[in-house]
Amino acid sequence: MPKKRHLKFLKPSSNLPSNAASSSFASSVVADHTSVNDLLAHLRVSQPSTEPPRPPISTLPSVPPSLQQILANAEPPLPPRPRVQLGVSRRNRIPGPPPPASWLVPGADGNPSNEHEERIYKVGYRGEDIYEFPDPARIEPHRLARLTLVAMAREWSFHIVYDQHYLYTLRPGLKSALLAYIAAYNPDGVGINGLRVLFKDGPSEDDGGGWEAEAETSSNEDVKHMDLTRALGPRLPWKDLCAFFHQHQPPGGATGKLPHVEEPTQDAWDLSPAPPRNRFSSLTHISLSHPHPTMASWSRLTIFTRFIPTITHLSLAGWSLPASVEPAGVLKRFARGLLCLKWLDVRDCNAEFYETLMEVEWDRCWRGVETVVCSQGGETPEWVAKERGRAAEELKKCIRAVRQEMGGKWCSVVV
Numbered sequence: 391m392p393k394k395r396h397l398k399f400l401k402p403s404s405n406l407p408s409n410a411a412s413s414s415f416a417s418s419v420v421a422d423h424t425s426v427n428d429l430l431a432h433l434r435v436s437q438p439s440t441e442p443p444r445p446p447i448s449t450l451p452s453v454p455p456s457l458q459q460i461l462a463n464a465e466p467p468l469p470p471r472p473r474v475q476l477g478v479s480r481r482n483r484i485p486g487p488p489p490p491a492s493w494l495v496p497g498a499d500g501n502p503s504n505e506h507e508e509r510i511y512k513v514g515y516r517g518e519d520i521y522e523f524p525d526p527a528r529i530e531p532h533r534l535a536r537l538t539l540v541a542m543a544r545e546w547s548f549h550i551v552y553d554q555h556y557l558y559t560l561r562p563g564l565k566s567a568l569l570a571y572i573a574a575y576n577p578d579g580v581g582i583n584g585l586r587v588l589f590k591d592g593p594s595e596d597d598g599g600g601w602e603a604e605a606e607t608s609s610n611e612d613v614k615h616m617d618l619t620r621a622l623g624p625r626l627p628w629k630d631l632c633a634f635f636h637q638h639q640p641p642g643g644a645t646g647k648l649p650h651v652e653e654p655t656q657d658a659w660d661l662s663p664a665p666p667r668n669r670f671s672s673l674t675h676i677s678l679s680h681p682h683p684t685m686a687s688w689s690r691l692t693i694f695t696r697f698i699p700t701i702t703h704l705s706l707a708g709w710s711l712p713a714s715v716e717p718a719g720v721l722k723r724f725a726r727g728l729l730c731l732k733w734l735d736v737r738d739c740n741a742e743f744y745e746t747l748m749e750v751e752w753d754r755c756w757r758g759v760e761t762v763v764c765s766q767g768g769e770t771p772e773w774v775a776k777e778r779g780r781a782a783e784e785l786k787k788c789i790r791a792v793r794q795e796m797g798g799k800w801c802s803v804v805v
Contacts (some may be wrong), residue, residue: 398424456572459538494552521705522617522677524733524761529567539564543571551588558590565589566615573677579621582630589634589669611656615675619705622681628690635669635697649747668697678733679707688712695727705735711743718749725755735763741781748788753796762789763804779805 439474529536542549547569549557560568565588572580580588589610622628622772678691712720725731736743744764750756764782766775786803793801 394476416449422597432643447493454688469621485727522573522619522679522705522735523615523675535564539568539767542568543575546572546584547578547792550581550584554587557588560588562610562612563721565613566617570615570617573619573621577738578618579623579625580618581621581625582627582634583625585634611671613670614672616670616673617677619677619679619707620681622678624682624687628685628694630686632690632694632697635694644680662666668699672700674700675703677705677707679705679709679732679737681708686710688714688724692720692724692727695724699727700730701728702730703733703735704731707735707739709736709739709743711740711746717746721746721750722755729755729758731756731759733761733763734759737763737765738768739764739778744778744781744785747785752789752792752801753798757796757798759801760799761802761804762786765804 528537568588569580572584618626622631711717714720736747752759762785764778764785766778770778782803782805786805789801789803793799
């Protein structure tokens with residue numbers, strides 16, 4: 391059998407002092423209740439640091455040592471001053487960054503800001519009153535519709551391409567207003583492409599036609615105002631304008647095929663073609679003022695009057711005297727094509743033009759004219775304005791004398 395082992399326990403030495411035993415016991419008790427973080431913090435404070443103190447971080451811009459020697463220890467520049475917010479009150483401030491300073495500079499709405507708009511001021515600029523006729527449907531300046539029309543007029547070339555499939559859907563009143571704003575804010579005018587897009591014809595054969603074609607045709611027939619100020623030029627020649635107004639319906643309808651007729655053949659004199667159909671049958675106001683110098687043709691204007699027999703308000707501001715041997719005869723033929731005329735605008739015309747207007751038959755073809763505007767504007771020299779004013783006064787006396795003699799309506803001549 392194995393032998394039993396007897397363990398011997400040694401007694402603690404009695405030679406240790408009593409205070410040493412108590413301190414070791416206290417340290418063991420403190421160690422039990424002290425965390426590691428407290429011990430590390432105690433060591434950092436009790437032991438001195440051997441690293442040098444770090445300099446404080448400076449927010450001022452530093453200078454390289456090489457430049458510091460050249461500048462002879464010059465002081466660094468001062469920090470920039472805070473920006474002052476112009477025109478923004480802290481009480482009614484809108485959340486977000488402040489607006490740019492260029493947005494806060496007050497400026498007139500009609501002042502030209504670039505070369506593109508300066509061309510408008512040279513000839514026939516109308517400023518805030520963009521309406522050429524006395525009785526339009528005006529849009530208030532603070533309305534969103536006006537801001538939209540101004541933006542579209544300034545970028546008309548862009549909208550012709552990117553909005554060509556939607557512009558024709560505007561109602562007739564907005565189409566007339568858009569033409570007026572284009573005449574006032576775009577020096578290039580509407581152009582023949584703009585007219586074709588704005589007054590788009592009915593759908594083609596592939597589109598199927600139907601009620602959409604009837605709606606577009608009726609929309610064009612309801613147009614009453616058309617402002618083509620500064621439009622006559624390379625982008626809108628007389629040939630394209632007459633072709634645009636001349637809407638001839640072929641005998642076979644849209645396809646151009648002759649219908650099948652079972653009746654016997656009629657005489658030649660009974661087969662006369664039907665008169666051409668006018669695209670704008672309700673048009674009463676049109677402005678052809680300030681055309682390009684090469685487009686001021688009275689012979690072509692006389693031909694164009696055949697497509698606008700219902701015109702009651704006409705603006706020919708800026709037109710010159712017909713360049714012919716008998717200018718009075720040209721004006722008489724022109725007047726005979728506008729029997730419904732009531733309002734005539736001949737502003738900014740030369741004195742010879744007013745003198746020639748005295749030869750027009752104011753008691754016959756133009757007996758219904760009630761207002762003639764002969765005022766002068768723009769950058770007209772003083773001596774030219776006086777000469778034109780004198781001729782306009784003579785025209786005023788002539789018209790009133792003819793009306794009093796023949797017993798016609800009273801005509802108001804604005805000088």
